[in-house]
Amino acid sequence: MLHIVEKDIEVAFPQGHHLHALLCQIPNRIERSDRGFRIADPDQQWARIESIFELVGTGSGNLKKLHFLLFPESSLPADRIDDLLRLAETKLHPNTVTIIGVEHIRLADYLRLLERFQADNEEALASVRTDQEAGEIEQIPVNCCLIICKEESGRLRIFLEAKSHPFVGEENLDPFHDLYRGKVFPLLRCHPTCYNFMALICLDYIYRDLYRSNISNIIDHANRLFHETRQRLDLLAVIQCNPKPEHAAFRDVINGFYGEYLEYTPGVRDTITLFCNASGETACEGLERAGSFGHSSAVIQKRHKLEKVDLPEFSSDDFGGLPICRLRFGQDSRLFFFNLPVFHELDPRTTRAPLKIHSIFQQLADDRWTRIESDAFSWPSTESRAGSN
Incomplete structure (x- = not known):
């Protein structure tokens, strides 16, 4: 079961104003190897990641306001970690957070990374x-x-x-090929803004044993944080390479996380949950017909009252009657740039739009990213909504 450790960082997000996230729904092509799974086309994958950092660095489409940059699980070639850190140092603006999954590495290599960055990873x-x-x-x-x-x-x-709960392809009768179970999960606390967030890798979101579940541990920790400091868990980022992103197990956990059925949970009531999945072009050896990738999403509590729409690039719903509002993206390879809502109490108007999609990017044949014309994904205007009532 996960052990949450709090880490203080000097990231100064704007106070009282919504933040912005770029959710990168890009393809993964993964094959089996002697160390679990590896990226089948590492050079092409790295070029794709590098092009996204170049896009962010230019500030195209209001990206200068970016605060969270999310990539899917197992999307970074392991030998490109230093190159990624160089890009983060040279291309990203201060007060920016990047969350990215790394392809499988051996525990010995993971240990060397922990030793290299020991100051931030002592518990792990x-x-x-x-x-x-x-x-x-x-x-x-x-x-x-x-x-x-x-x-x-x-x-x-x-x-x-490190991921704590393997999917079927990561479990093996051979103990030397069975996935290592991570146990330490950081909760990042930003100062001076007082913004708190965590990241999970795919099935860690739904994992439970006979005694506890990962999500109940997170809720309890967030509740203690609220009662002691009046702060909350503001953001939970779940990165995935998941052929079944809308499996009933995920729906059940979302329902329990936001439902407050048995007790009040003020520590997570206003938490924003982002699911960043690999796109529908993803291929994983042994799972070709297992389901459909893509359908990344943003989930917020139902009090935000997100208007229901159904457009080619995204839709919004309540995930089949849950106490939430969900922004659900399609399967195509896209970059989704949108704002994260502030607390409902700060702006309780029923006419407001708590989530706004600022830009959607698609990749061209020359690896450049271009912005899709907004007419293809615009929300209905206020006038059209009023006319339809």
Whole structure:
């Protein structure tokens, strides 16, 4: 079961104003290897990631206001980590957070990363060293992500997180090919703005055992945070490479997370949950016919009253009657740039739009990203809504 550790970072988000996220629904092409799974086309994948950083660096489409940059699970070639950090240092503005999944690496390599960035990962490093004492596990695969925080001073803070719950392709009877289970999960607390967020990797969102679940641990920790400091968990980012992003297990956890059926949960009541999945062009060896990738989404509490629409690039709904508002994207490879809502109490008007999509980008044949004309995904105007009532 996950152990949450709080980490303070000097990221100064604008106070009292909504933040902005770029959700990168890009394809993954993954094949089996001696270390679990690896990216089948690492050069092409890196070129795709690099082009996104170039786009963000130019500030196209109001991207200078970007605060959160999200990539899918297992989307970064492991030998490009240093190149990624260089891009984060040179292309991103201060006060920007990047969350990106790394292809499978061996535990020995993960340990070296923890040692390299020990100042930000002491608890995770201690956990891995404790596990090492139980046996020879250096060669088992690790599915991990990087949380890269560019502070107001420009300094990079790098946090690592290992996935705790494998999907069927990551489980193996051979103990040297079975996925390593991560145990330490950082909760990042931004100062001086008082904004708190976490990241999870796919099935870690729904994992539970006989005694507890990951999500109940997160709720309890967020509630304690609220009662002690009157702060909340503001954002929960779930990165995925998931052929079944709308499986009933995810729906059930979302329902329990926002429902407050048995008790009040003020620590997560206003949490924004972002699911960043790989696009419908994704291919994973052994899972070709397992389902459909894509359909990344943003989920907020029902009090925000998000208007229901159904457009070619996205739709909005309540996920089949849940106490939420969900912005659901399609399957195509796209970059979605939108704002994250502020607390409902700060602007309780029923006519407001808590989520606004500022830009949607698609990739051209020459690897450049171009903005899709807004007429293809515009919300209905206020006048048209009034006329339809």
